[in-house]
Amino acid sequence: MSGKLELASMATAPETDPAFVPEHRRQSAAVRERFARLYQRPVTLEIAGLTKSFEAGGGIVTALQDVSFRAHRRELICVIGPSGCGKSTLGRIVAGLDEPTGGSVRVDGEEVDGPCPNRGMVFQGYTLFPWRTVLGNVMFGLEVSGLSDTAAEQQAMPWVEMVGLARFATSYPYQLSGGMKQRVAIARALATNPRLLIMDEPFAALDAQTRAQMQDYLLQIWRQVDVTILFVTHDLDEAVFLADRIVVMGAHPGRVLEIVEVPVPRPREVAHFESPLFVATKKHLEKLIHHERPKDTDRLPIVRMTQVGDDVE
Numbered sequence: 404m405s406g407k408l409e410l411a412s413m414a415t416a417p418e419t420d421p422a423f424v425p426e427h428r429r430q431s432a433a434v435r436e437r438f439a440r441l442y443q444r445p446v447t448l449e450i451a452g453l454t455k456s457f458e459a460g461g462g463i464v465t466a467l468q469d470v471s472f473r474a475h476r477r478e479l480i481c482v483i484g485p486s487g488c489g490k491s492t493l494g495r496i497v498a499g500l501d502e503p504t505g506g507s508v509r510v511d512g513e514e515v516d517g518p519c520p521n522r523g524m525v526f527q528g529y530t531l532f533p534w535r536t537v538l539g540n541v542m543f544g545l546e547v548s549g550l551s552d553t554a555a556e557q558q559a560m561p562w563v564e565m566v567g568l569a570r571f572a573t574s575y576p577y578q579l580s581g582g583m584k585q586r587v588a589i590a591r592a593l594a595t596n597p598r599l600l601i602m603d604e605p606f607a608a609l610d611a612q613t614r615a616q617m618q619d620y621l622l623q624i625w626r627q628v629d630v631t632i633l634f635v636t637h638d639l640d641e642a643v644f645l646a647d648r649i650v651v652m653g654a655h656p657g658r659v660l661e662i663v664e665v666p667v668p669r670p671r672e673v674a675h676f677e678s679p680l681f682v683a684t685k686k687h688l689e690k691l692i693h694h695e696r697p698k699d700t701d702r703l704p705i706v707r708m709t710q711v712g713d714d715v716e
């Protein structure tokens with residue numbers, strides 16, 4: 404059976420399938436209403452027929468093939484998929500840091516053709532300026548946009564407060580924990596009032612507990628700000644916990660397999676991780692991604708490097 408046919412049969416799986424996630428119109432009244440409101444909002448991000456190829460090792464790598472989707476104003480949309488499926492490439496193109504080979508990206512109707520303050524970005528690595536204080540880091544984009552020091556400080560301080568770091572405004576990055584650094588990075592990205600916040604695995608380097616806390620902080624911040632979030636992750640729990648919808652991608656070539664409407668109610672809480680809807684959504688994602696995993700690369704071509712006869716397993 405072709406991949407497409409198999410995926411189509413999964414989409415119409417019976418409701419007894421533990422990985423069956425009905426579309427929003429067949430969910431509870433609260434979920435139906437939430438998605439109806441979401442789809443009524445204007446489109447902030449429109450990605451149409453996006454393609455990106457790289458020349459590498461004498462061949463061509465198709466990092467993205469005909470990727471199309473839209474995100475509505477104040478939507479939190481996650482992108483998941485296996486390593487190498489083009490998630491970061493997609494984020495970089497939307498940020499204007501990379502040029503597509505074909506297709507287009509529009510933010511609030513305007514074609515993206517380079518970096519612009521209407522798009523903020525937070526990466527996995529800590530990207531704060533080590534020579535600037537917390538407040539100085541958050542002021543950076545405002546200074547670049549031409550504000551005086553005083554005006555930049557006045558606009559930056561509420562963001563420092565919003566991420567709970569007012570007491571650390573004069574601290575330097577080396578004095579902060581990983582989670583605190585990423586909170587500064589979020590404040591810095593939001594301080595210029597972007598329409599779109601692009602986050603590429605921003606919590607991947609954090610320990611599990613800090614990561615869970617950051618996910619909760621992000622939802623708290625997002626509720627209070629008029630910003631659309633494109634959040635790249637390969638952590639399925641993180642995607643289901645955060646997203647309104649999840650764009651599931653497959654690799655080689657990087658393409659969209661399915662866009663899943665997350666039925667888990669909002670506001671999201673840790674207790675939801677155990678709920679049947681959460682578990683079903685995660686199973687559905689696992690099924691889509693597992694279906695994609697190349698079987699022949701699961702085993703490494705390892706030769707035995709020891710003569711010790713006592714086997715470890």
Ligand SMILES: Nc1ncnc2c1ncn2[C@@H]1O[C@H](COP(=O)(O)OP(=O)(O)OP(=O)(O)O)[C@@H](O)[C@H]1O
Pocket residue numbers: 457458459464465466484485486487488489490491492493637657
């Ligand atoms: N500058 C580049 N030159 C050549 N090939 C590239 C370049 N950037 C990305 N690629 C290739 O494009 C594909 C997608 O890469 P990308 O980094 O977007 O994947 P990803 O989904 O973010 O992976 P990960 O989950 O490991 O971060 C990969 O095959 C990668 O090798």
Ligand SMILES: [Mg+2]
Pocket residue numbers: 490491492
């Ligand atoms: Mg990546």
